[in-house]
């Protein structure tokens with residue numbers, strides 16, 4: 663049950679409570695007990711729904727925190743051909759570049775690792791890349807007014 667269901671259950675409980683107050687004197691014992699049972703049921707539904715909502719909010723908060731950390735940690739990059747190369751503190755690009763699959767699907771900067779047999783691979787998603795494509799061109803120079 664979600665927040666909408668929780669609010670509906672609370673509304674139902676309030677309606678029952680209102681009926682109990684209005685007809686307190688005229689209710690037969692059986693009717694009264696039935697209404698009390700309905701009230702308890704509606705309130706326990708509301709309690710469960712609110713607990714679920716609290717859990718959902720906590721999960722969302724954790725996800726927001728995780729994404730904030732990721733966005734802060736992102737390093738500046740330079741795009742060469744179809745790959746983004748991280749820029750080291752000395753201003754020079756780091757090769758190999760970041761895995762484009764991990765960047766696009768998860769927003770992660772995972773540097774591709776040097777592999778064997780002319781292939782490089784992503785340590786995270788295990789994507790395989792042509793070693794020549796995932797290396798900076800020979801004699802590559804950073805553009806003069808690169809600001810990232």
Ligand SMILES: [Zn+2]
Pocket residue numbers: 761762763764772784785786787788789
């Ligand atoms: Zn990857």
